[in-house]
Amino acid sequence: MAARKGAATANVSRDDLMKYYRDMLLIRRFEEKAGQLYGMGLIGGFCHLYIGQEAVVVGLEAAASEGDKRVTSYRDHGHMLACGMDPKGVMAELTGREGGYSRGKGGSMHMFSREKHFYGGHGIVGAQVPIGAGLAFADKYLGNDRVTFTYFGDGAANQGQVYETYNMAELWSLPVIFVIENNRYAMGTSVKRSTKSPSLWERGAAYGIPGEEVDGMDVLAVKAAGDKAVAHCRAGKGPYILEVMTYRYRGHSMSDPAKYRTRDEVQKIREERDAIEHVRQLLLTGKHASEDDLKTIDKETKEIVNASADFARESPEPDVAELWTDIYADA
């Protein structure tokens, strides 16, 4: 594991490190299991795995407080687990069963939880960005100090509605953090092939929105940047942009052969930059945990994931009558 520069490790507690480790590992194991269930035909349609990007949501959730909101794209399993949604309910939605968060009607890309302030799961690239600003608008209007984390990809960053949103968000000082998860590719198109902007966060400058680039493979760096962005928003100073540099290890979705990048490129990042391995080393070298402690966490995580998969297989299919429910709210 290559040494990292700049990561502030001094004032991080053992408990925090252990929590990051657990949370990131849960996402990774959950996603591996989802990939397996897809291969068995238990999950259908599009399924976008978050493997490699775990530090982004885990770091930012560590910077969030109760009541803060989040909204993201179809690559949403990690966000849901990180904000405390039940792995069983998420997995059962992936298998399209009654026990899923949307009772089987939304699937992998469309899941929601009012309780955890998770506003989806959106299948249309870029569409969640103005929605995130709208959530922040509601909080400001209602006079509370909540912030909204609005996640989108490097590819989504080229959608026009993102810039319409930037303008309104700054104009009205909305408490929204725009999190660009730059994983270098939008499907098969690398960032270099879709824009000549040297950086995506700097586009905010045209609207007066501050921001910064963050190392998304370092959960501590993400947490630190998140704290700063949250403080900016809560102080009533308007939106903030975090361009989090990350990497997805798997194909875009389950049906992507990923021929647009080399296996070496993926392998190199896995070996040298893996976010979970990073925290694992911090725990071991800082004598916060022993190999055995970590093995226990691995085992517990596997158990949680296996239980979610069992639940997702055993939960019945939704009742056929569900076809006709939830189209309109009762007046």
Place this chain on the structure above:
Amino acid sequence: MATEILMPALSPTMEEGTLAKWLKKEGDTVAAGDIIAEIETDKATMEFEAVDEGILGRILIAEGTEGVKVNTPIAVMVEEGESVADAAPKTRTESGTKPEPEPSAKAEAPRTPAAPKPAARAPEPDWPEGTETRNQTVREALRDAMAEEMRREDTVFIMGEEVAEYQGAYKITQGLLDEFGARRVIDTPITEHGFAGLGVGAAFGGLRPIVEFMTFNFAMQAMDQIVNSAAKTLYMSGGQMGCPIVFRGPNGAAARVAAQHSQDYAAWYASIPGLKVAMPYSASDAKGLLKSAIRDPNPVIFLENEILYGKSFEVPVLEDFTVPFGKARIWREGRDVTLVSWGIGMTYALEAAKKLATEGISAEVIDLRTLRPIDYETVLDSLRKTNRCVTVEEGFPVGSISNHLSAVIMREAFDWLDAPVLNCTGKDVPMPYAANLEKHALVTTDEVVAAAKQVCYR
């Protein structure tokens, strides 16, 4: 403990695949994440990774085997020290789906007096008798149509997301970048409203753009440019400024991709004066209509279907084969009832006609092929012969093409009708993700059969 490795599903529409290559041999040690085989799906060749570590005990399906069904055991993994003989393949049962309930009981329809029956128009073939044909998928036919038109005319170019280097998200533009280069096969950023508008400008400027939407669900981002700019400018400019552009891509439901990715927009576009709309079913129509669309001086919405992409049909081997807009095709002649459909709906219409034949009902099946213009005459002629009509459409029921056809038939041929026209459509609900609900949301062959019997009072 020995575990089976099953043939994986590697795309939303994959039911079977080819085991192209084993990258590990029997006896090899495998780590989680190692690539053990290459599998060809309906879309691409995928690398298949091991989920767990172990030893590849036995290969059950030899490389090169085609048509391996998803979930078939393809190999057995054993653990260190375990013999391959222990690797007795087990059979697995996955949670099954319940049988579909019968469609609801039919309502009695009012009778109207029978009218004289005119002789039906003989269906014209699309190509001269004796023309050589070859079997092609819809996917290949679409690609060939674009390639032929691009060879013919330098102003034709294609742009869209992943059309060039990735060879198309659904592989419709396979090989085009190699042949025509980056000047004419252009990858765009994800900015549908932007590139649709840019295409409209390029068309005003003298080019003939083909704009691919990865799917038509994403064309909603571009709706304003399609409707307000492309469709209306000729009219607003007093005929000066036409917009020869083709917007194409898959439309309608694929498999299990849920509400935001499963919608049939045919009725939306067909309601706009100034647009032309094609929605082919077969490979020959896909080819012939796309070539006509590219040559058309108007904006054309070309609605394809992901599930049909891999389906094969006979396509004529001709130097320049085109199919005109506004001419329906009679797929099957019949006496008792007319089934009218287009696009994927034809799958249900043709299946229903087959079933009806076994019950002694002779159904005529008409494929409209284009929805603007619509070949009303062929439908009306058929109806005057059968006196009964059922439409089959994947889209939502309210404000559907089916509703429109019913109105036209009622106005033009009321006296020939022996029963009300019935519409079989998708259900009036957003598309659910769950497998069992999705089946119910879509129109089914059984519903078409039931409707046909209902109008025949059987």
